[in-house]
Amino acid sequence: MKRTLLFGLCLSLLLAVAFGQLNFVSTQFHPATEREYFEGSLLPDFVKLTNVKVQFLPLTYEEASVRLRAEQAANRVTIGLFAELQGGMELMASGGLLKDISGVTFSDRTFISTFEKYAHGYGIKQFVPWLQATFVMVINKKAFDYLPKGLTKEDVLKGTSKWTYQALLEWAKNIYDKTKMPMVGFPENPQGLFHRFLHGYLYPSFTGGQFVKFDSLDAVDMWAYLKELFKYVSPGSSTWSFMSEPLMRNEAWIVWDHTARIPAAVRADPEQYIPAPVPAGPKGRGFITVLVGLALPKNAPNEAEAVRLIDYLTSATTQFDILEKTGFFPVIEEAIGVIPAGPNKVLAEAVVAQAGAPDAMVSFIPGLGPKGGEFTAYYREAFRRIVYENEDIKKVLQDIAPKVYQTVKESGATLPQPDASLFH
Amino acid sequence: MIHHKGKIALMLLLPTFAYLIVFIFYPLVDTCLLAFSNPAGPLENFRRIITSGEFWKTLRNTLVITGIVVPLQLILGLALALFVNLRFKGYLFILYIIAIPLALSDVSAALMSYSIFASTGFLNKLLMAWGWIERPLYFFGFRFQDRAFWVIVITEVWRATPLVFIILLAGLQAVNKEYLEAANVFGFSPWQKLWKIVLPILRPSILSALLIRTIFAFQVFGVIWILAGRDIPVLAGEAYYWQTVVYNSNISSAYGLIIAVVTILISWAYITFLKPKSFEEEAV
Known part of the structure; x- marks a missing residue:
């Protein structure tokens, strides 16, 4: 039975290649609603426009990686286009699985330069930036x-x-x-994402890395700064998970949170609650981004069709459509122009301004797998001991740093940005 | 015939056995396996918990909250049950009012409490409107743990006292009126009637209420999680935290077992020291 299924799958893929169908493997858009939108609306519009047939194949990174390696080893690549997070692309490129697409350019759009920078690596342009999600500030206009x-x-x-x-x-x-x-507020409740602020925003902005300089002198300065800032942070922060609620209740005026956790306030009154980029520190404007890219596997078939699909998916109107339907933000500056005035526009403006700032410093969430929880718990522990329990900063950092390094080591994760760039 | 009846009885018991195996036995065994699984040794998870420094604070908080909330609920529940049991005109209306919180989940109760005590909540608005305070009072946050603690106590007492009240009221219904009439004949004061007749008869109900409330108090974390996060860590909250935030099922299971052991010990103490004695035993 398994053999029959496998044979059927191979046959259908071979036929697809023979008849010019583009196989689009994606590690994104797997949830039912997102997949329904992608297959039921976005792709049919592309097919109508171009008459190019596309087969959408949602796979996990592991499945896609194994399949691509096997196809390349057998010299029979069937995957025409591949969508994945930046970290995965980096791993694929390190294994020589991706084609250099520096020749793929689009004259009518400007990709955010920070993302363009991270699309390069291992001597090639690995992918075209496609989508992003991030965390920003939201400010009550008062x-x-x-x-x-x-x-x-x-x-x-x-x-x-x-x-x-x-x-x-x-x-x-x-x-x-x-x-x-x-009147400053953070989502400090354990269900909130405050730990992302610590390792993905403050640490890079003050030390240049998320964890490699965990107990450095720059980190000591950073924690001293945070202690000072917390004199003006609402005590209610430790009860908050989603910052749209305290914003709307007027309990905090300047807040930080994930773009998916603040739209309620921004949509309620986009003129009152205004999204903004995060501040910059001595080393730059550190911010976490979930960056999705589109890549061509080496020896991929149907290259012309794949480039047409990239063109379509990164166009301003499609980027806006994706923002409206899924909450992923645009990666091209022109997309702002097509978003009508309203909450999506103000949110997108903040996201693009943050990513496009000259001192922008992208932090990619380290791929620690099941160790991710312990990693972030150490940052929260440092925060509690230093800011609330008033312990000596150096002592706390020296106590926790070995645990952070050990956790990263045990996870086997590669060094994420911006930590990796400290060694180049 | 007997053999046939046995088969039917067995079949009738099967759903119960299935329920117990799937929802009680299997999770219990799996929790034990997880709690004792660690490459460094079977007791490593417990060693890590106990030496973490957080554990003793967590255990102390749980015991203190239980030690304050449960007796308060018992006293209030008893007072309300005695009051409603007077069966004055309109007592049913009062009964329903008292029972309302029974319909609320702990999360709803905590959110209601938050809307009262938050910096922009009803209480602060009221106090500022009366000119009693210029700026809002803060009841939540690490720096205001003591205040948050008492808000939690008030919320828990309000939310769960009706359960104690209902159990005790049911117990009061069983008090034979002839005993009280006899007491009247002997000239007992109301206090003597309560102390010498009502409370001894109510002892099984009190034991049930105490047992249920203590077990639930050890499991409480929804109210605390919402009103204090981990500023006031408790055992059940730590089990939840390690499972859903740190993704460490082993430590979480170890916390679960610790809660089970402490609860069993306290239940044993209740049953041993509060077990109602029969008249014969008392006579001996």
């Missing part, structure tokens, strides 16, 4: 009445060099001095 000297609303919304963590501290202090209320 807070703009208390901006510190030298910082403008424009600086905050555009993510200029003046929008720094030091400026955030002065802003928070100014609000507190004038209102006697601590």
Whole structure:
């Protein structure tokens, strides 16, 4: 039975190759609603436009990797186009499985330069950026009445060099001095994503890496800064998981959270709750991004059709459509122009401004598998001991650092950005 | 014929056995296996928990919350049951009002409590409107653990007292009125009637209420999780945390077993020291 199935699958793939059908393997769009949108709406529109037949094959990274290796070893590649996260692409490229696509360009769009940078590696252009998800700040416009000297609303919304963590501290202090209320908020509850702020935002911005400089002198400065900032952070933070709620309840005016956890506030009143890029630290504007790319496997068939599909999927209108239907954000600057005014536009503007800032420093979430929970728990432990329990910063960092390094080592994960770039 | 009846009885028992095996026995065995699984040794997970520093704080918090909440619920539940048992006009209406929180989940109760005590909640708005305070009072967060603790106690008492009340009210219905009439004849004061007649007869109900509430108090974490996160760690909350946030089923299972052992010990103590004695035993 298994043999028959395998034979049938091989035959259908061979026929597909013979008759010019494009096989699109993707590790994304697996959830039922996303898959339904992709197969039921997005791809049929492409087929209508181009008359190119596409077979969508949702596979896990492991399945796709095994299959691609086997096909390349047998010199019978059937996968025409491959969609995966940046980390997976890096691994594929390190194994020589991807084609250099530096010749694939589109004159009518500008890909965010930060993503273009990370699309290159191992001497080739590995992929074309396709989608992104990230974390941003959201600000209640009342807070703009208390901006510190030298910082403008424009600086905050555009993510200029003046929008720094030091400026955030002065802003928070100014609000507190004038209102006697601590109005900065973080999703500190265990169900919230505050740990991502620690390892993916603060650490890169202050030390240049997520964990390789966990107990460095720069890290000591970073924790001292956080202790100071927390004088102006609402005590209620430890009960918050999703920041749209305290924003709408007026319990916090300046918050940070994942783009999927704040739309309720932004959609409720996009003029009152305004998304903005995160501040920058001494080493840059560290931010986590989930970056999905489109790649051509080496010796892939139907290259012309694959490039047409890349063209379609990265066009401004498709990027907007994907944002509306799935919540993934555009990776081209022109997409902002086609998004009508409203919550999606203000959110997308913040996301693109953050990624496109000259000092942007991308953090990719380390692929630690089941060790991911322990890794992030160490950052929360350091936070609790330093900020709340007032323990000596150096002692806490020296105590926890070996555990962080050991966890990463045991997981077998490759060094993520920006840590990897510290060694190049 | 007997053999046939035995088969039917067995078949009738099968669903119960199936339920017990699938939902009690299998999870219990699996939890034990997970709790004692560690490459460094079968007791490593427990060693890690006990030497973590967090454990003793967690155990202390659980015991303190249980030690405050359960007696408060018992006293309040008893007072309310005695009051409603007077059967005054409109007592049924009062009974339903008291029983309302029974319909609420712990999450709903915690959210209601949050909306009262939050910095922009009803209480702060009221106090500011009356001019009693200029700025809101904070009840949540690491720096206000003591306040958060008492909000948790109030929420838990409000949410779960009706269960104690219902059990005790049912027990009061069983008190034979002839005993109380006889007490009247002998000139007992109301206090003496309560102490010498009602409470001894109510002892099995009190034991049931205490057992149920203590076991539930050891499992409580929804209210605490929402109102304090891990600022006030408790045993059940740690089991949940290790499973859903750290993804370590072994440590989580070890916490589960610790909760089971502590609960069994306390239940044993209740049954041993509060077991109702029969009249014959008392006579001896």
